Amino acid sequence: MKDTLVLASASEIRSQMLHAAGVDHQPIPARVDEDALKASMVQADAMPRDIADALAEMKARKVSQKVPDALVLGCDQVLAHGGSVLSKPQSPEEACDQLARLRRATHQLLSAAVLYEDSEPVWRHVGVARLTMRAFSDAYRDDYVARNWESIRWSVGCYKIEEEGIRLFSNITGDHFTVQGLPLLELLSYLALRGTVQS
Numbered sequence: 001m002k003d004t005l006v007l008a009s010a011s012e013i014r015s016q017m018l019h020a021a022g023v024d025h026q027p028i029p030a031r032v033d034e035d036a037l038k039a040s041m042v043q044a045d046a047m048p049r050d051i052a053d054a055l056a057e058m059k060a061r062k063v064s065q066k067v068p069d070a071l072v073l074g075c076d077q078v079l080a081h082g083g084s085v086l087s088k089p090q091s092p093e094e095a096c097d098q099l100a101r102l103r104r105a106t107h108q109l110l111s112a113a114v115l116y117e118d119s120e121p122v123w124r125h126v127g128v129a130r131l132t133m134r135a136f137s138d139a140y141r142d143d144y145v146a147r148n149w150e151s152i153r154w155s156v157g158c159y160k161i162e163e164e165g166i167r168l169f170s171n172i173t174g175d176h177f178t179v180q181g182l183p184l185l186e187l188l189s190y191l192a193l194r195g196t197v198q199s
Contacts, residue, residue: 038087103134108130112183
């Protein structure tokens with residue numbers, strides 16, 4: 001089973017990105033307490049980049065222990081704004097509050113990816129994107145959340161740029177794939193270098 005790629009996640013968008021890029025993989029979701037680790041790291045004033053990396057590594061390590069002969073990919077994404085790390089909204093009201101905080105401001109999305117093999121890390125990368133939200137009205141924000149809640153409730157920042165969420169932004173600097181939660185170009189470069197994918 002050497003070089004069988006396992007995605008330690010139930011994320012449909014990450015699986016779709018890998019599939020679209022022609023990368024065969026098997027999803028095996030990692031059962032980990034992400035909230036507890038994130039909370040403890042935030043309390044310890046850890047940098048957002050380190051939080052994203054630690055969450056991705058925790059998932060890769062957990063699944064790698066089950067399939068040590070596979071190449072296991074752990075991923076996570078963190079949103080940093082104004083010295084705070086935001087999490088997925090728990091309610092439409094919380095989504096509206098988060099969007100109000102992000103409006104007219106620039107925030108960072110940090111997408112971490114860690115590869116494990118034989119229960120050891122062999123590669124890691126944290127991609128960074130900077131996104132600026134426009135001055136949308138409260139009425140549009142409320143209508144947007146009401147229309148899109150079932151989709152955006154699973155997304156840090158309460159948006160998906162591949163859907164209506166793109167209308168919230170005036171500027172995006174960084175890789176499209178990083179915004180969607182996976183630094184795909186860097187991952188593909190490493191997989192080609194080691195011969196996992198044809199180059």
